[in-house]
Amino acid sequence: MAKVNRSEMEEFLSKEFPQANFLIESFDEDSVTIRRTVTTEDLRPGGTVSGPTMMSLADCAIYIAILREIGLVALAVTTSLNFNFLRKPVASKDILGVCKMLKLGRTLAVAEVTIYSDGDDRPVAHSVGTYSIPPNK
Amino acid sequence: MAKVNRSEMEEFLSKEFPQANFLIESFDEDSVTIRRTVTTEDLRPGGTVSGPTMMSLADCAIYIAILREIGLVALAVTTSLNFNFLRKPVASKDILGVCKMLKLGRTLAVAEVTIYSDGDDRPVAHSVGTYSIPPNK
Amino acid sequence: MAKVNRSEMEEFLSKEFPQANFLIESFDEDSVTIRRTVTTEDLRPGGTVSGPTMMSLADCAIYIAILREIGLVALAVTTSLNFNFLRKPVASKDILGVCKMLKLGRTLAVAEVTIYSDGDDRPVAHSVGTYSIPPNK
Amino acid sequence: MAKVNRSEMEEFLSKEFPQANFLIESFDEDSVTIRRTVTTEDLRPGGTVSGPTMMSLADCAIYIAILREIGLVALAVTTSLNFNFLRKPVASKDILGVCKMLKLGRTLAVAEVTIYSDGDDRPVAHSVGTYSIPPNK
Numbered sequence: 039m040a041k042v043n044r045s046e047m048e049e050f051l052s053k054e055f056p057q058a059n060f061l062i063e064s065f066d067e068d069s070v071t072i073r074r075t076v077t078t079e080d081l082r083p084g085g086t087v088s089g090p091t092m093m094s095l096a097d098c099a100i101y102i103a104i105l106r107e108i109g110l111v112a113l114a115v116t117t118s119l120n121f122n123f124l125r126k127p128v129a130s131k132d133i134l135g136v137c138k139m140l141k142l143g144r145t146l147a148v149a150e151v152t153i154y155s156d157g158d159d160r161p162v163a164h165s166v167g168t169y170s171i172p173p174n175k
Numbered sequence: 176m177a178k179v180n181r182s183e184m185e186e187f188l189s190k191e192f193p194q195a196n197f198l199i200e201s202f203d204e205d206s207v208t209i210r211r212t213v214t215t216e217d218l219r220p221g222g223t224v225s226g227p228t229m230m231s232l233a234d235c236a237i238y239i240a241i242l243r244e245i246g247l248v249a250l251a252v253t254t255s256l257n258f259n260f261l262r263k264p265v266a267s268k269d270i271l272g273v274c275k276m277l278k279l280g281r282t283l284a285v286a287e288v289t290i291y292s293d294g295d296d297r298p299v300a301h302s303v304g305t306y307s308i309p310p311n312k
Numbered sequence: 313m314a315k316v317n318r319s320e321m322e323e324f325l326s327k328e329f330p331q332a333n334f335l336i337e338s339f340d341e342d343s344v345t346i347r348r349t350v351t352t353e354d355l356r357p358g359g360t361v362s363g364p365t366m367m368s369l370a371d372c373a374i375y376i377a378i379l380r381e382i383g384l385v386a387l388a389v390t391t392s393l394n395f396n397f398l399r400k401p402v403a404s405k406d407i408l409g410v411c412k413m414l415k416l417g418r419t420l421a422v423a424e425v426t427i428y429s430d431g432d433d434r435p436v437a438h439s440v441g442t443y444s445i446p447p448n449k
Numbered sequence: 450m451a452k453v454n455r456s457e458m459e460e461f462l463s464k465e466f467p468q469a470n471f472l473i474e475s476f477d478e479d480s481v482t483i484r485r486t487v488t489t490e491d492l493r494p495g496g497t498v499s500g501p502t503m504m505s506l507a508d509c510a511i512y513i514a515i516l517r518e519i520g521l522v523a524l525a526v527t528t529s530l531n532f533n534f535l536r537k538p539v540a541s542k543d544i545l546g547v548c549k550m551l552k553l554g555r556t557l558a559v560a561e562v563t564i565y566s567d568g569d570d571r572p573v574a575h576s577v578g579t580y581s582i583p584p585n586k
Contacts, residue, residue, distance in 0.1 A: 054494070083465070089508055089527055090501040097500055116500055117420060118392060118442065120257045121530045122285050122303060124278040140289075140301050141261040145419060146391060146444060148259050150287075150301065152277075164277050164287065166259060166303060168392060168442075170420060191357070220328070226371055226390055227364040234363055253363055254557060255529060255579060256395045282556055283528060283581060305529060305579070307557060394531045396559050396577060398552040414563075414575050415535040422533050424561075424575065426551075438551050438561065440533060440577060 042106040050110050051102070060098060063134060070106065072099040072135045073156075076127075087127040087155075087162075093119065096151040096165035099137035104147045104169055107139070114147065114169045127162040128155040145171055179243040187247050188239070197235060200271060207243065209236040209272045210293075213264075224264040224292075224299075229272075230256065233288040233302035236274035241284045241306055244276065251284065251306045264299040265292040282308055316380040324384050325376070334372060337408060344380065346373040346409045347430075350401075361401040361429075361436075366409075367393065370425040370439035373411035378421045378443055381413070388421065388443045401436040402429040419445055453517040461521050462513070471509060474545060481517065483510040483546045484567070487538075498538040498566075498573075504530065507562040507576035510548035515558045515580055518550065525558065525580045538573040539566040556582055 042050070044065040051058060063071040072095060080091040097116055104114050127133055133153055140148040146168060153163040179187070181202040188195060200208040209232060217228040234253055241251050264270055270290055277285040283305060290300040316324070318339040325332060337345040346369060354365040371390055378388050401407055407427055414422040420442060427437040453461070455476040462469060474482040483506060491502040508527055515525050538544055544564055551559040557579060564574040 088505075089530070090505040093504045093530075094499075094501040116534055118534065119500070119504075119530075119532045120303065120394060121532070122277065122305065123527055123529065124285060140259065140298060148261060148301070161277055164285070164303065166257065166301065168259065173447075225368075226393070227368040230367050230393075231362075231364040253397055255397065256363070256367075256393075257531060258393045258395070260390055260392065310584070394577065396551065396579065398559060414533065414572055422535060422575070435551060438559070438577065440531065440575065442533065 040106045041109040046110070047102060047106055050105075058098070060095065062102070065106075069136055069138045070099060070103045072102065072137070074133050074135070076129065076132055081129050085129040087129060087133060089121075089123065092127070092133060092153050092163050093121060093165070095133055095135045095153060096121070096163070096167060099135040099151045100149045100167045100169060103137040103139055103149050104142070104171070107142050108171060113172050117168045117170045119165060119167045122164045123162070124164060125160060125162045127153075128158070132156040133162070140166075145173065147171055177243045178246040183247070184239060184243055187242075195235070197232065199239070202243075205275060207236060207240045207274045209239065209274070211270050211272070213266065213269055218266050222266040224266060224270060226258075226260065229264070229270060229290050229300050230258060230302070232270055232272045232290060233258070233300070233304060236272040236288045237286045237304045237306060240274040240276055240286055241279070241308070244279050245308060250309050254305045254307045256302060256304045258300060258302045260300050262297060262299045265295070268293040270299070277303075282310065284308055314380045315383040320384070321376060321380055324379075332372075334369065336376070339380075343410055343412045344373060344377045346376065346411070348407050348409070350403065350406055355403050359403040361403060361407060363395075363397065366401070366407060366427050366437050367395060367439070369407055369409045369427060370395070370437070370441060373409040373425045374423045374441045374443060377411040377413055377423050378416070378445070381416050382445060387446050391442050391444045393439060393441045395437060395439045397437050399434060399436045402432070405430040407436070414440075419447065421445055451517045452520040457521070458513060458517055461516075469509075471506065473513070476517075479549060481510060481514045481548045483513065483548070485544050485546070487540065487543055492540050496540040498540060498544060500532070500534065503538070503544060503564050503574050504532060504576070506544055506546045506564060507532070507574070507578060510546040510562045511560045511578045511580060514548040514550055514560050515553070515582070518553050519582060524583050528579045528581045530576060530578045532574060532576045534574050536571060536573045539569070543567040544573070551577075554582075556584065558582055
């Protein structure tokens with residue numbers, strides 16, 4: 039079903055986003071997991087990972103999940119992102135975003151991302167995002 | 176962990192909400208599923224289930240999922256509900272809402288609900304809701 | 313700018329939704345206000361207006377705000393609705409939804425609705441909704 | 450009503466967030482406006498401002514709007530953020546976030562933020578956020 043395999047996606051990402059600080063952790067049939075190394079500038083006072091760092095991870099995980107279905111040429115654009123912050127992430131750990139597609143329509147895709155601190159299975163945040171897909175995909 | 180079992184919940188619901196048109200479909204360890212019979216007044220032109228009917232199901236599924244964790248006395252109140260409509264539900268089928276808790280804090284609970292038309296495993300809607308839990312629960 | 317005036321909209325609504333229990337309260341250049349009479353079946357225990365009643369008002373206000381811009385023939389469909397419940401509405405009062413368009417694109421419209429109990433200027437709920445607009449509008 | 454005036458807030462922000470790249474643009478009775486200078490690292494390919502940059506502005510605007518009402522000591526925490534992206538922001542312009550409180554309760558605050566590119570009155574994004582306020586504020 040997917041139009042793009044893992045190595046094609048990794049090649050695409052390293053070419054298009056050379057400065058990106060995330061990695062594909064897994065590329066399963068029904069989900070994509072992205073790992074982001076947390077650096078000092080991602081932290082907030084109190085020793086926690088900043089909201090925008092988590093939002094950036096969620097946005098990126100959805101983007102990758104959509105591109106592998108519709109192909110690397112398409113110009114998908116985020117139209118909305120809903121975010122719930124559930125627990126304080128651990129500052130010294132990477133964060134992982136597990137993305138599942140809820141709908142992949144002709145013009146709109148909806149996906150959910152659950153975010154974890156590495157090594158803990160209680161989610162630190164949950165996000166639902168919608169992307170607009172250009173007509174001539 | 177749960178403070179309320181299935182038969183206690185059913186007794187509570189039939190006493191407190193005698194007019195409710197939903198049933199507990201399953202009461203698993205990590206999820207609660209609610210079934211709602213779709214009646215003529217729940218339908219919209221074009222033969223589909225109305226948005227408010229699905230929102231009502233989602234809200235109710237979260238309420239039940241919280242009460243079974245905190246007990247039947249608490250007065251939990253919806254504070255937000257985010258809804259994505261994914262596919263047109265089938266008018267002639269019941270709708271099912273599968274609710275999973277994302278967080279159960281002292282003062283705030285967050286849960287997600289995925290809604291299906293009976294017999295189809297592609298979700299018709301997805302919702303994330305937050306409830307405020309009164310201090311002296 | 314608007315393609316539909318107030319009397320055209322009222323005629324359309326009474327024809328297409330004869331059973332609807334709302335009225336156009338005002339039809340200003342930058343907002344539309346809808347009034348909904350609260351009936352016994354819209355109430356919840358504790359003497360308050362149910363969430364689905366308010367959600368239905370919000371959805372309907374956005375629908376009317378979009379149709380007056382794109383014309384009465386279009387088949388706009390709700391794709392998402394985000395809802396924050398702010399205060400307990402008064403059971404004995406009508407509710408009013410004031411809708412402002414945030415964006416009217418070719419394929420997607422976004423609008424916000426602020427809901428009040430009649431006679432009180434503190435909002436009881438706030439909603440943001442997105443609608444998908446069919447290509448050949 | 451507000452417990453903190455503009456100069457007190459500016460002093461607090463420069464002490465607590467010395468690295469922050471935003472300024473208070475206005476501090477009106479019913480709204481707070483924050484200006485963020487857009488730097489090269491805030492941009493995305495295609496010459497637009499990144500989503501996380503706008504989300505960071507929204508989060509920060511709400512934080513400031515709440516603190517001025519409850520005082521500078523409180524430890525308010527973001528619990529949810531809903532974001533709609535409306536138009537492509539202009540890369541060469543600052544972004545401005547106008548924040549209005551929707552509700553300031555004892556334990557929960559809800560506010561909306563409308564984001565603009567400097568010099569254009571059509572919103573580029575709209576956000577609604579909720580913050581949890583600690584009990585002993």
